[in-house]
Amino acid sequence: MTVRALVVGAGPAGLMAAERLAQSGCKVTIAEKMPSPGRKFLMAGKSGLNLTKVEATSLFYQSYREAEPWLRPMLAAFGPDDVQNWARNLGQEVFTGSTGRVFPKVMKASPLLRAWLTRLDGLGVDLRKRWQLITLEGTTAVFDTPDGLRRASADVLVLALGGASWARLGSDGAWREWLPGEALFQVANAGLSVDWSHHMRPFFGQPVKGVALSAGNLTSRGEFTVSSRGLEGGGIYSVSRGVREGAPLVLDLFPDMTEDEIATRLNRTRGKASLSNHLRKVLKLDGVRRALVQEWLRPMPAVNVLAKSLKSLNVPVSGLRPMDEAISTAGGVRRDQVNDGLMLLDRPGVFVAGEMLDWEAPTGGYLLTACFATGRWAGDHAVQFAARTV
Ligand SMILES: Cc1cc2nc3c(=O)[nH]c(=O)nc-3n(C[C@H](O)[C@H](O)[C@H](O)COP(=O)(O)OP(=O)(O)OC[C@H]3O[C@@H](n4cnc5c(N)ncnc54)[C@H](O)[C@@H]3O)c2cc1C
Structure with a gap:
């Protein structure tokens, strides 16, 4: 039986989860509340998309400070080398600057995002835009859409709704109203x-x-x-x-x-x-x-x-500077709210990835690398969960 997967949030974490789910043969729908996907990702590319960082592995891990122990297996499964290979596979040449920061040669994010969306389309992923998740009823997601309220149920769900900075790009942290228990948001990487x-x-x-x-x-x-x-x-x-x-x-x-x-x-x-x-x-x-x-x-x-x-x-x-101007936020879904596979303990079948999880790191490519790595991890564990339950 084909597994139905619903990914909510079309930022780097959600798109990576969708890619893994689709590559594993799931029928994937992505729901995104904005009129187009990856808006914060595109903004990140405005001043040079710093995809990852090349440096000693121990130094790389240390940048995640208190989150290092639990992020480590995810970063080991998809780290700086993997990020670069993945970008190259999408036709984007990358280069490493003198400080070890890795960028696409074109610097911006749009060609990478375009190639990524084309790949997802080829995998049969259905992207629903202007679909805003307003609450979860078990594993049934309730959306506000241009055609009114819509309920969507799936065998597995991955939430990748982002942090709480740059609300105008979709990342407003409003999800905490219906997903309680998270650590308070704090400004990170701010002026x-x-x-x-x-x-x-x-x-x-x-x-x-x-x-x-x-x-x-x-x-x-x-x-x-x-x-x-x-x-x-x-x-x-x-x-x-x-x-x-x-x-x-x-x-x-x-x-x-x-x-x-x-x-x-x-x-x-x-x-x-x-x-x-x-x-x-x-x-x-x-x-x-x-x-x-x-x-x-x-x-x-x-x-x-x-x-x-x-x-x-x-x-x-x-x-x-105010949170909404910050590059990223700390806080969000706490580590003790999810299992090792990033599944919410109180909602079997619902996984969480990206900046909406409670970790923080400096700029320098660490943020995107962890968003990709947690998205991939959540996607893979959602596939494993479905294999056991569907
Ligand atoms: C100016 C700027 C520059 C940056 N530069 C870099 C950089 O060079 N390198 C780096 O590593 N990081 C950089 N970052 C940080 C990086 O962009 C973020 O960490 C990353 O985008 C987070 O990915 P995410 O998928 O977790 O969340 P997001 O990218 O925030 O995506 C979340 C998605 O979920 C959608 N969403 C939210 N709520 C709902 C809902 N209820 N229903 C449906 N959809 C919803 C949002 O619209 C959004 O599309 C930068 C950030 C900024 C602002």
Whole structure:
């Protein structure tokens, strides 16, 4: 007998679950509440779709922190190499950047998504758009559709409804109203709010490159952008969890120089030059970094303590940017609500995958890799469950 599978949510996790179910011979329907699939995935490709990360396996796993023990088997079954091969199989060449981040050569997500949807179509997967799941009655799903309420039952169900950021792309976390018991959502990989003085206005939109940031035990090397609302960009996102947990944010403007080297340069004859000009000349400090020093080091310390301050500038953060602007969210369906196969303990036959599960990771390809890996895992375990019960 053919197994009927229903996947809800057409993001990377849901599409991967659908692919595995269809490849195993199930008759698969995907229901997506938006008019088109994969909207957050497409947004992720706007600034370069970072699919995964090439680095030592132990380092890769560690990025998932407290979720590492339970995500590990899923990531071992579909890790960075598998993600790259899978993308190549869909006709998308990938390349690895200097930091180990892997991107499709075209950088964006749309060609990959198109090829993926064509593959799913070829496997007979039926994609229903504008179908919003509003509640579950056992394993029967109730949808709000353009034709009114529809009930759909299946032998197995995979929920991949995403986290709670970027509601306008469909990922609004509204599912927690009818799927209770989850861990509260928290902002992850977010920008930080800073109350700027008017002196900073000319620098809004400018990148600050080659710096190091730390918050608690999280550190990052890279860059960020000064925006009218605060600080944005990869370097900030990776330490935002530390700030969320209450640690101060510290900026090292010269990660490749020791304090002594900076002090030696600062002690060079200054003559009549202003301190700002002196910093520019002896330390090659560009305009935006000089502006940050003047913004955050008030009053300016004496030259003998300045070297230390430039390597550990306290950033006066007023908070994290709102959840809906965050790259991802922590929280969601807790590990103890599902079994090893990601099936809800209180709803046999209903599996959960992707960002709606309670794990978090920094940007750098870790998010998508875990969405693919959990989607695949949920799909495979749904097939095994159906084999035992249908
Ligand atoms: C600007 C930006 C850049 C990013 N860049 C990267 C990157 O480079 N690398 C990386 O690894 N990650 C990146 N991410 C994160 C990544 O996009 C997400 O982690 C990933 O899309 C989550 O996949 P998912 O399938 O779990 O959920 P989602 O992609 O959120 O998909 C969930 C789907 O479920 C649908 N849905 C929700 N509720 C219902 C319902 N009730 N009924 C029916 N359908 C429903 C939604 O419409 C959506 O289509 C980025 C995110 C953003 C916002």
